[in-house]
Amino acid sequence: MESMIYKKKGPLFLFLVPAFVFIIVYLFYPFIVNIINSFSVIQGLGNLPAGVNAPWYQNYVRLFQDQKFKTALVNTLWMLAGTVVFQVGLALLLSLMVDNIRKGAQFYRTVYFFPIVISAAALGLLFNMMFMMQGGMINQVLAGLGTKAVNWKEKFSIQTMLIPVMWQYVGFYFVIIVTGLNNISEDIYEAAKIDGADGIKRVRYITLPLLFNVLCTCVTLSVTGALKVFDLPWIMFPNGMPVDSTWLTGTYMYYSTFNLGDVDYGSAIAVFIVALGVIIARLANTLLKEKDY
Amino acid sequence: MKGKFSISQTIMYILLSLWALTTLFPFVWVVNNSFKPRNLIITDTFAPAAGDKFTMANYTLAFKRINIGGAYLRSLIVSVSVMAAVVLLAGLAAYALARYQFKGRALLDSLIVASMMFPVFCTIIPVFTMQKSWGIASSGHAGLSLLSTALPQIAGNLTFAIIILRGYIRGLPIDLEESAYLEGCSAIQIFFKIIVPIAKPSFATVAIFSFLWSYNDLFTQMFFLRSKAEFTITRLLNELTSMEGTNYGLMAAAVTLVVIPVLIVYIFLQKYIIKGMTAGALKG
Numbered sequence: 156m157e158s159m160i161y162k163k164k165g166p167l168f169l170f171l172v173p174a175f176v177f178i179i180v181y182l183f184y185p186f187i188v189n190i191i192n193s194f195s196v197i198q199g200l201g202n203l204p205a206g207v208n209a210p211w212y213q214n215y216v217r218l219f220q221d222q223k224f225k226t227a228l229v230n231t232l233w234m235l236a237g238t239v240v241f242q243v244g245l246a247l248l249l250s251l252m253v254d255n256i257r258k259g260a261q262f263y264r265t266v267y268f269f270p271i272v273i274s275a276a277a278l279g280l281l282f283n284m285m286f287m288m289q290g291g292m293i294n295q296v297l298a299g300l301g302t303k304a305v306n307w308k309e310k311f312s313i314q315t316m317l318i319p320v321m322w323q324y325v326g327f328y329f330v331i332i333v334t335g336l337n338n339i340s341e342d343i344y345e346a347a348k349i350d351g352a353d354g355i356k357r358v359r360y361i362t363l364p365l366l367f368n369v370l371c372t373c374v375t376l377s378v379t380g381a382l383k384v385f386d387l388p389w390i391m392f393p394n395g396m397p398v399d400s401t402w403l404t405g406t407y408m409y410y411s412t413f414n415l416g417d418v419d420y421g422s423a424i425a426v427f428i429v430a431l432g433v434i435i436a437r438l439a440n441t442l443l444k445e446k447d448y
Numbered sequence: 449m450k451g452k453f454s455i456s457q458t459i460m461y462i463l464l465s466l467w468a469l470t471t472l473f474p475f476v477w478v479v480n481n482s483f484k485p486r487n488l489i490i491t492d493t494f495a496p497a498a499g500d501k502f503t504m505a506n507y508t509l510a511f512k513r514i515n516i517g518g519a520y521l522r523s524l525i526v527s528v529s530v531m532a533a534v535v536l537l538a539g540l541a542a543y544a545l546a547r548y549q550f551k552g553r554a555l556l557d558s559l560i561v562a563s564m565m566f567p568v569f570c571t572i573i574p575v576f577t578m579q580k581s582w583g584i585a586s587s588g589h590a591g592l593s594l595l596s597t598a599l600p601q602i603a604g605n606l607t608f609a610i611i612i613l614r615g616y617i618r619g620l621p622i623d624l625e626e627s628a629y630l631e632g633c634s635a636i637q638i639f640f641k642i643i644v645p646i647a648k649p650s651f652a653t654v655a656i657f658s659f660l661w662s663y664n665d666l667f668t669q670m671f672f673l674r675s676k677a678e679f680t681i682t683r684l685l686n687e688l689t690s691m692e693g694t695n696y697g698l699m700a701a702a703v704t705l706v707v708i709p710v711l712i713v714y715i716f717l718q719k720y721i722i723k724g725m726t727a728g729a730l731k732g
Binding site for chain 2: 158159160161163164166167169170171173174175177178179180181182183184185186188189192200201202203245249252253255256257259262263264265266267268269270271272273274275276277279280281282283284285289290291292295322325326327330331334354382383385386389390405408409412413418421422424425426428429432433
């Protein structure tokens, strides 16, 4: 079945070597070194390890005693729950509605997706200007309604951090779910209509079961995505401000490594992020598979 | 299954449009404010920038004081290089993996799948140490700093790009390649003359995905771009609050200058962008 052209293996080397050199040098080698680093003593970014930690697993013990890391973990889990419920949930509602309108589906798709292409750095500044205490957009609306200004970034710091992240990616899951909806054949709906199923029943007994795999993909993606959030929170709430309340695992890893120069500890946090990601993705998969339709 | 009651249709249009408003309004608001004197932004934020409320001062400041033009140029240099390298290297590797039968192919396939599970957090520190020992990271030389940003970004996009392109190339009929071979083309010529032109849509998807990913990826840029003379646009925005404090006019102008070019590109290429980004995040 193999074509004549590809019997000669000579060019193969030229095709594969550049890409795989990159992959090994920049992904596999650092991944392994990072695990080793997490058991070593490294002070200052860019420096080589100065021996093994005593005891070698010290950084991992420290993770569980570190109050800031605990905050980071709790916030990240909130982020995780929030993204699953609001990003995927809202996207599902919006896509079910778009599937039932006569015109304009393409318009909504374009508009909903737009925030995703904008850099989180720009969005962070934009949301800072909306949420700021003195003359922020939201507080000006409140003033117009005769209400006192609210210090969003101090009083509601976690919510103020989570809302923009969730808002940005709703359109992403929307596109995935709409694509899934378009793959459901019209005939099934016609048959259900003849059998007398109304709108809600059709959604409950036809759309949702047929969409189950797509929704599983969305949940897995939003869970793993939530663990990697960095840009938007870092710009809106640098250094865990106010008073170490807004850390996420990603921002805390950056801070430990970069601002504190505690490189081995940062490596341990990174290993923890990977482990957490694998565990949660597995967990999500098993939980969702049990309810197989 | 299109709804038949106009009432339910109307409600759905209203709800859908409300969400559309949340995604559009922030951008309209920030663009409008970027043309207003800075003091009006915090006192009269909804007034349209017209008449004596209109000013270009924020933009002149953006180009003069924070050199946003230079940051743009550096962003383009990094992201275009990442895009070009990813398309070329991933294209060649995907072609080989799709068409050749050889020992070790299963191993390479599993290497690719495994590497997609490495988030940038867990590779960045060793990459920094490695690039510093080569003399390209934190060397104080702007060109080298940009290179040290681009290289890990290329690696980060490669495996995913290979998967997309390999799938597409595998689905192409082999007849064209065979007739080109009979006319004396080598495998490399076949790649550039046959594969690239017919697989253009998937190459476009990969190109756009890796460009945007590189352009927006603040984390890698935070590690390798340290001084003002090295900042890309995303990196500069991150620094703007500490550099310029409460100059909200300048901030609005800077945000607008980042949003507008992307908006224009988005309008023309949205089909590829949406495809590239949704496929892109599947890399997990």
